[in-house]
Amino acid sequence: KQEVTQIPAALSVPEGENLVLNCSFTDSAIYNLQWFRQDPGKGLTSLLLIQSSQREQTSGRLNASLDKSSGRSTLYIAASQPGDSATYLCAVRSGGSNYKLTFGKGTLLTVNP
Amino acid sequence: EAQVTQNPRYLITVTGKKLTVTCSQNMNHEYMSWYRQDPGLGLRQIYYSMNVEVTDKGDVPEGYKVSRKEKRNFPLILESPSPNQTSLYFCAITDRGSNEQYFGPGTRLTVT
Numbered sequence: 001k002q003e004v005t006q007i008p009a010a011l012s013v014p015e016g017e018n019l020v021l022n023c024s025f026t027d028s029a030i031y032n033l034q035w036f037r038q039d040p041g042k043g044l045t046s047l048l049l050i051q052s053s054q055r056e057q058t059s060g061r062l063n064a065s066l067d068k069s070s071g072r073s074t075l076y077i078a079a080s081q082p083g084d085s086a087t088y089l090c091a092v093r094s095g096g097s098n099y100k101l102t103f104g105k106g107t108l109l110t111v112n113p
Numbered sequence: 114e115a116q117v118t119q120n121p122r123y124l125i126t127v128t129g130k131k132l133t134v135t136c137s138q139n140m141n142h143e144y145m146s147w148y149r150q151d152p153g154l155g156l157r158q159i160y161y162s163m164n165v166e167v168t169d170k171g172d173v174p175e176g177y178k179v180s181r182k183e184k185r186n187f188p189l190i191l192e193s194p195s196p197n198q199t200s201l202y203f204c205a206i207t208d209r210g211s212n213e214q215y216f217g218p219g220t221r222l223t224v225t
Contacts, residue, residue, distance in 0.1 A: 105153070
């Protein structure tokens with residue numbers, strides 16, 4: 001059974017810092033990995049999707065990497081801003097016809113002005 | 114871009130009173146699913162549908178029903194809600210072209 005862990009559970013940084021959020025998964029036979037952002041009481045916004053054959057994806061100040069063999073992904077946020085404050089969720093889609101995502105519990109990021 | 118709509122967004126109800134949460138999409142995606150999100154447990158899949166009239170259980174299906182009579186809509190039905198179904202519910206679609214999943218805005222349900 002796939003399990004996804006995110007470390008740390010919470011992170012507080014001053015504005016302008018570069019930071020890394022970590023995600024690990026137990027079964028390396030994944031189809032893809034997706035990073036989401038969730039604001040309090042709101043829905044999930046897709047940030048980046050990495051296919052199993054890819055090593056990284058970039059969007060603006062965000063860069064996500066994937067090391068499937070070791071079961072790890074990182075989300076790098078450059079020059080953090082207060083508007084980046086949110087919960088970041090990592091989710092993996094395992095192989096098979098079911099498109100189910102298995103989610104980590106998230107990292108609550110606070111960027112202080 | 115794919116959009117997912119859920120209604121209602123907030124609902125307070127009493128134990129045993131049947132309710133339906135609607136989910137609709139603006140595209141023609143085949144795969145839709147329902148998740149619930151609870152503190153400390155994260156998001157868990159309730160049911161999913163691969164296409165019209167094709168549905169199957171996810172990880173936590175007890176107490177829920179779904180139907181998929183047309184491609185755009187995938188309602189979640191609680192025949193006899195109980196307090197342990199108080200949660201934040203999300204409907205999601207998968208774009209099979211990009212493999213990206215898109216989530217609705219969520220429905221916050223409270224059962225008293």
